[in-house]
Amino acid sequence: MKLLAGKRVLITGGSRGLGRELCLRFAEHGASIGFSYNRNAGAARKLENELTQLGASFRSYQCSVLDTDGTQKMVKDLEEQLGPLDILVNNAGISQNLPLALLEEEDFDRVMDTNVKGTYLTTRAVVRSMMRRKSGVILNMGSLAGVRMIEAPIHYCASKAAVVGLTEALAKELARHQIRVLCMAPGLLEDGVGRNLPEHRLKDYLHHCALGRVGTFREIAEACAFLVSDLNGYMTGATVIADGGV
Amino acid sequence: MKRALVIGGSGQLGQVLCRALHAADARVAFTYFKSETAARALQSELGCDALQLDLRELSAIGPALLGLAEGLGGVDCLIHAATVSSTLNPPTFDRLEDATVDGFQELMAINVGSAFFACQALARALGETRGNIVLLGSVDGIKPVPSPPPYAVSKAALKGLALSLCKALGPSGVCVNVVAPGVLERGASHTLPEGLRAEYLKHCGLKRVGSLEEAANLVCWLGLHNTYITGQTLMVDGGL
Numbered sequence: 001m002k003l004l005a006g007k008r009v010l011i012t013g014g015s016r017g018l019g020r021e022l023c024l025r026f027a028e029h030g031a032s033i034g035f036s037y038n039r040n041a042g043a044a045r046k047l048e049n050e051l052t053q054l055g056a057s058f059r060s061y062q063c064s065v066l067d068t069d070g071t072q073k074m075v076k077d078l079e080e081q082l083g084p085l086d087i088l089v090n091n092a093g094i095s096q097n098l099p100l101a102l103l104e105e106e107d108f109d110r111v112m113d114t115n116v117k118g119t120y121l122t123t124r125a126v127v128r129s130m131m132r133r134k135s136g137v138i139l140n141m142g143s144l145a146g147v148r149m150i151e152a153p154i155h156y157c158a159s160k161a162a163v164v165g166l167t168e169a170l171a172k173e174l175a176r177h178q179i180r181v182l183c184m185a186p187g188l189l190e191d192g193v194g195r196n197l198p199e200h201r202l203k204d205y206l207h208h209c210a211l212g213r214v215g216t217f218r219e220i221a222e223a224c225a226f227l228v229s230d231l232n233g234y235m236t237g238a239t240v241i242a243d244g245g246v
Numbered sequence: 247m248k249r250a251l252v253i254g255g256s257g258q259l260g261q262v263l264c265r266a267l268h269a270a271d272a273r274v275a276f277t278y279f280k281s282e283t284a285a286r287a288l289q290s291e292l293g294c295d296a297l298q299l300d301l302r303e304l305s306a307i308g309p310a311l312l313g314l315a316e317g318l319g320g321v322d323c324l325i326h327a328a329t330v331s332s333t334l335n336p337p338t339f340d341r342l343e344d345a346t347v348d349g350f351q352e353l354m355a356i357n358v359g360s361a362f363f364a365c366q367a368l369a370r371a372l373g374e375t376r377g378n379i380v381l382l383g384s385v386d387g388i389k390p391v392p393s394p395p396p397y398a399v400s401k402a403a404l405k406g407l408a409l410s411l412c413k414a415l416g417p418s419g420v421c422v423n424v425v426a427p428g429v430l431e432r433g434a435s436h437t438l439p440e441g442l443r444a445e446y447l448k449h450c451g452l453k454r455v456g457s458l459e460e461a462a463n464l465v466c467w468l469g470l471h472n473t474y475i476t477g478q479t480l481m482v483d484g485g486l
Contacts, residue, residue, distance in 0.1 A: 175451025210416025
């Protein structure tokens with residue numbers, strides 16, 4: 001079943017990892033895709049080829065989520081090319097495996113800026129058009145690290161907890177415009193931000209995870225496709241944890 | 247073709263669920279108790295198995311469900327949608343002082359006990375298919391809202407059941423979740439007093455009650471497609 005037929009979607013941080021999978025699965029579900037990437041032009045070109053093979057309508061933009069002007073231009077161009085955006089996925093995010101003692105101020109700022117401020121800036125650029133049309137869905141990418149007490153870098157945990165707060169406040173603010181705001185909080189994923197995790201921490205996760213395995217990008221992307229679809233029209237402000245039962 | 251077993255298929259939400267599962271190409275079987283006419287009509291409409299089952303008889307649940315599952319040729323998804331909202335007859339929005347002992351025991355048997363023993367009976371069969379269990383909770387069991395205390399207690403218990411069973415059944419690949427709707431247009435919300443409905447609408451972000459379909463869609467997706475969400479209670483409350 002195509003969950004997103006005719007929908008126009010912007011996915012930030014779309015060229016690699018979960019972002020790439022979101023682009024591909026959403027395209028398979030019938031959506032037109034706009035995706036942004038920061039640096040990896042090679043990965044972006046590869047994804048463009050894959051989207052072409054799927055027969056999807058798409059546009060790609062090299063644009064940091066912290067580039068306010070660039071983000072506004074990207075959204076304007078995307079809406080001119082594809083039409084008004086129905087769905088925004090604030091997926092771009094970074095992490096670093098650093099203990100507090102080694103965490104420099106600029107490390108903290110970089111993670112908070114990308115994961116939180118970037119979500120705010122992109123949302124602000126997209127939301128006016130959604131408000132005018134009284135329709136839209138915003139999906140923010142959280143993390144298990146933002147909702148549970150686990151051993152993870154403090155700046156990453158703090159940034160993902162902030163995304164939950166942002167989701168809830170924004171859901172209340174935008175509900176009057178019939179815009180839904182949700183947060184997906186995955187646990188460890190194959191080749192995700194946990195790929196540099198020390199062996200003992202991965203073992204610990206698998207020990208505590210009821211399903212006994214890390215998640216796949218595909219199963220998270222499929223869950224996201226349902227969450228942002230019209231079938232899920234009465235859920236807003238929720239953070240959905242997909243962690244295999246940690 | 248996925249095979250879905252629905253407990254409480256003839257209620258208002260149960261019927262919508264069975265139709266949604268059928269529309270998603272699942273093979274459906276359901277139980278019912280009081281609404282025989284509705285159950286027979288649904289059975290004939292969907293061409294599926296239906297079994298009259300008194301969920302207060304907890305020891306009868308296991309054998310009955312195993313029989314239904316055998317008729318389906320296995321089970322990929324168990325949905326518990328049977329709900330009693332009041333300890334009184336006719337049902338009201340119970341106040342603390344209204345609840346009766348017999349009514350409380352009956353409500354807990356239907357809302358919680360039957361869910362527990364259904365999961366117990368089908369755990370092995372669901373492990374064979376790495377299936378899903380979805381329990382119908384309520385905002386009343388999760389958030390501090392004015393609610394009938396016995397009903398709220400029973401729905402909160404389902405959250406505990408999902409938390410425990412996700413760990414117990416995770417190693418065999420079974421996911422267990424609760425869908426907790428806010429006020430819906432019909433179903434268990436029918437006893438809500440008008441004043442509380444207005445209060446709900448005041449605080450609900452989307453400023454409307456939910457449709458049965460909106461709750462059923464999430465239940466169906468979790469039941470038929472979910473593979474990594476487990477132990478969760480998912481709120482469908484319009485942003486309360």
